[in-house]
Amino acid sequence: MDDDPRVRTWAPACRAVAALLGPYAEVVLHDPGTDRIMAVWNPMSTRGPGDPSLLGELDALDPSAPDVFGPYEKLLADGRRLSSVSAILRDADGRPSAVLCVNLDRTPLEQAAAVLSAFGAPTASRPEPLFEHDWNERVQHVVGSYVRECGRPVERLTRADRLAVLGRLEEAGVFAVRRATPVVARALAVSRSTVYGLLAELRAPNTKDHAR
């Protein structure tokens, strides 16, 4: 399919964008006739050439629609948020030749933004923590920091990750607070049972060594 003249035509532009945006952007060329993917650069999902386009990316084919569509937000199955644009690419005669779709993963940027906003006045201005009325917030902060560190959203954390987070929370004394466990469970997107299970494992004088 690489020898499709349309792919040959548009590939350089696609490769350029894919190269510029590194691993955070996926560039897809759709065939507007067959509604299938002609080529993909930096695939983020498992779709490949020949697969149906799905996703309604081709809505833009509506003749009354503008040639460039977006940016709009798309959600991946694993929770990543994408900023997407589509463009109808035309041949010399003005007929649709391909549909270009660029999907930019904004998760890393949003994580960075989250870190940024996590700092700011609060850190400095926290005069006397008093007793952390907002231990709640602290839980979010610990979880959030960890997520940012390892670059995975909460839902994608591994068992080991969760153990590590719980370790930090435990160390921070969070579980000495009333009603803390359910809050932690929610923050970790996990059930109360699981929290107790992991906690037991963590507290056991046993086997595994836990990273902090």
Next chain:
Amino acid sequence: MDDDPRVRTWAPACRAVAALLGPYAEVVLHDPGTDRIMAVWNPMSTRGPGDPSLLGELDALDPSAPDVFGPYEKLLADGRRLSSVSAILRDADGRPSAVLCVNLDRTPLEQAAAVLSAFGAPTASRPEPLFEHDWNERVQHVVGSYVRECGRPVERLTRADRLAVLGRLEEAGVFAVRRATPVVARALAVSRSTVYGLLAELRAPNTKDHAR
């Protein structure tokens, strides 16, 4: 110049990229024949259509070079650093039709990174202000201070005194901690019942105003 068929051909793709990357990316279409700019989206410099390409962006025209060039770093006059890619776009016959150049301003990201690393250590290394594992001690402290203030030993405190102390403890969030009440009771040399009684009175939306 907008009616140049080459611009018509490539514009949608350019607009799409420009739209996706917002104000941080400049998309330029060069005419490889005249070494001039055909079109610009999100211009970051003052260059416009018809201006000479300058910048050696067209080095890529070397026939032995690959069609996609970069990303490489460029420096703007005002100090901004760009990540750039260029791509040679060809017509149906394989002849160079235009040179696409996308310049991504990495300054905002680098600033963010700088902030991040400046604060970096703190985030990770925050040894954990602990969670006042010694809230216990804090209780003693509050009670002790009060006793010193009014010069009466704990056993001689009046009802009002006790209310005041409980007010402070409450405000400090002590009662959000598990098992705190009995500790407080002991610190006040008073029974658990009494603490709950006073606390109820304190929390009631009622009568007396309590000094803090």
Next chain:
DNA sequence: TCCAAACTGGACATAGAGTCCGGCCATGGA
């Protein structure tokens, strides 16, 4: 595709939190 490990949601047992109440003791007025 299949399996084992991991997670879930709910049932359950128990501890802790908070309420109530009868009785005790100190104070103060007659």
Next chain:
DNA sequence: TCCATGGCCGGACTCTATGTCCAGTTTGGA
């Protein structure tokens, strides 16, 4: 001296939160 009163005590009691357990389901790998 005696009683009335207000406040505290301690223990019984209820209800909520905590922690455990288990069977059923999901999920990530081989």
